[in-house]
Amino acid sequence: MSNNTTVENIILGCLSFGPRSGYEIKKIINMSSSWFYNASYGSIYPILKKHEEKGLVSSEEVIDNGRYKRLYQMTDKGYKAFHAWMLQSPKLMTVKYEMAVKLMFFAKLAPEQRIQQIEEHIEQLRLFKQELEEIEPWAEHEGDSYQRLILDWGENLYDFLIQWFSQLLNELQKYDGDLPQKPKDGQQL
Amino acid sequence: MSNNTTVENIILGCLSFGPRSGYEIKKIINMSSSWFYNASYGSIYPILKKHEEKGLVSSEEVIDNGRYKRLYQMTDKGYKAFHAWMLQSPKLMTVKYEMAVKLMFFAKLAPEQRIQQIEEHIEQLRLFKQELEEIEPWAEHEGDSYQRLILDWGENLYDFLIQWFSQLLNELQKYDGDLPQKPKDGQQL
């Protein structure tokens, strides 16, 4: 039996707080990990079904405030699988960052285009950081101080990016949009 | 006609330095963007074929040192497409970071398990940063100071991550592996 994927484990993790419906799981993800591990309904519902087939979760139809929903609940087997995943050494981070790739080819742009691209990008980063800050802290359980951590991390990451690109912008502006060759330090005396 | 993807444009970008074979393009990517935008042969060869069908590149078979290879060369149309992409506002960064996700569910681990997970992760980050540092600066053209930028960025990013998790580790150790609830500052007096 192959291992569960990260998203499959996130869904189990959401259920570790108590029974939830697919719709509710989507909401939890939106309020926490969505900006770096997202899942659409097109993923969530099939995964829940698969989890049930494997015996990791069980489900029942309930009427909640006159509204039909299918509530999923973790089984012992599901909790064990989730907990085992938590203890595994995590996959390395993967990043897809188009702006960083473009830097490779920056020599192909005119100096003023370089400056403009970086300026626009910094603005983009600022906007995104604002959006992050507006995500309401997800509090499934009082006293669980770990749920905020992920949002804090995101904000710190974007601070880092804004700072890095601002510094690059400064350098570019100092030399009219054309970085000088950096001398290699060390290596040979 | 739909836009080219990022990887399709990276391949065009590699050809902007001169004619290259699929094998050589893979090498360039390995030495620069691989750790955040990778491409396997299973992507590269079909993309080159597609680019040729679209007229963005042309190819010829050559014998180089007694070795057969198919060299691809950018056409004017290809350069225009590449340059237009360079000027577009870049896609937002996406991050897949399993360790960050696990933080959401850290309450489910025992205090000593939390500390151990963070310690192991910091070690993992250090190792990866070392690998990054060992990538030989890719210098397709003398005097192109932008090609190094992407590696510098990576090293700075990993410094940030190591620092962030070290700080978290400190906090955890201070409280025997169990973070206290942070008081919400501001909001209400």
Added chain:
DNA sequence: TTATTCATGTAATTTGTTACATGATTCT
């Protein structure tokens, strides 16, 4: 002679999104 590097490509599979399809309930 044998392992490594150079070199190209296809097929199957995985993983996920987007768009579609449907419909009930609640808020304005």
Added chain:
DNA sequence: AGAATCATGTAACAAATTACATGAATAA
């Protein structure tokens, strides 16, 4: 009455990886 939210699900499509398949040239 109509818009928004709650709620579930499928089908088509997209992007990319992994494994497979092949073979020549070179270095040890």
